[in-house]
Amino acid sequence: MESAEQIRDRLLAQFPGAEISVVTNPGVAAQHSLLLGAAHARAIAEFLRDDANLKLDQCSNVTGIDWPEKEIIETTKSTVPDPAGGPAKVVELKTKRIQPGCLEVVYHLYSIALRHGPVVLRLRTGNRTDQSTVPSLTPVWRACEFQEREVFDLYGVVFEGHPDLRRILMWDAFKDHPMRRDYVEPDDYEWEPTPHGAVLEKAKAHYPAPSVAAVPAAEGAKP
């Protein structure tokens, strides 16, 4: 099968002006993926499905990823010559910048006809709040339907062109998206018999204050 770079070059020849970049995977698997812009995503998906060399006829998996806003501190070193003639000083300049967050959808494509794969596609939303739309690939691969509904349910990504975009796991009146990093779960930690770690911290909020009589007794019990 062609590498991700080769597929990108062929796609760019086919769709001039499309936003396609290769996201490299530094791990051992080295499964590099193609990050597509929203404008040409549907047409590119159809091309990948119908192309004679690729024939990616099966979408096996659709995943969501939440990338929250991230503060990045960059350090730049510069040397300042000493006016008195001594050794040059090294000055570190720290700049903060905020990398905007986004939601990402990952598609894993295989070819049953040619027995190869996977080709990994990524689509990104503009941000995590009001621009959370990506084009749906359900019209291209029917298998995406339920999985895109799941990503919509748990991450809040809106798929434009999906035939039946409803929640699939949680109930319809549910407002949150539980797989987002900033999801706040309901505080029902009032009864945790053996809490530890993060659960212990949450359970402590429900512990009654020790009574006046209990505290000296507990302290007196210590050796």
Place this chain on the structure above:
Amino acid sequence: MSDQVTASTPPPPAVTDAERDELRRQGILLTSLQELYTWGNSHSVWPLNFGLACCAIEMIAASMARFDIARFGSEVFRPSPRQADLLIVSGTVTKKMAPQVIRLWNQMPEPKYCIAMGACAISGGPFKQGYNVLKGIDRFIPVDIYIPGCPPRPEALLHGLLELQKKIQGFKISGPDAPRHLRADLKCDCPVPEFGEHDLEPPANPEVWTAPTLVRSEKA
């Protein structure tokens, strides 16, 4: 025996157990209405044909020939809650499924009993901190028997059933100790929670469940 002593202790039974055994050997069966009622009740506990997760597989195994729940009078798994006496909550109760389970419980006629089978039905089990898992069915319906295990073996379910039978045989059929279906002052059904925006509303039924109070002192 003075009058003062008889006032504070219950009167001795009219017929002792030894005398009853002697009568039974002679072919005379002597019993009370309460004994007859609880005996019949405890040996015809018909479960609801209802499973939620992997514990249901063990429940099915218990009903088959190898473990044979029929030995204890509970082989008649009813497909309708109207004909069932026992709700075996066998598996993880998700928050989305909980109102349906409670509605099934409300549709069962009294006398009815509930067994929480397995870690998930008791407390949420390994999924306790999940965003969509109910932390124990006892937050909404009264549970008679808890069977721990993940999943419990069929023998454990049979033991739970035997314990339930013992519990039923201990019931009084009149007076303040009578079970709820024989008393007018106790409610038999449980309110069904609504699907809220973040959680079930209410998240627990305060008439059935309140969090046990634990006073812990901080370790120095």
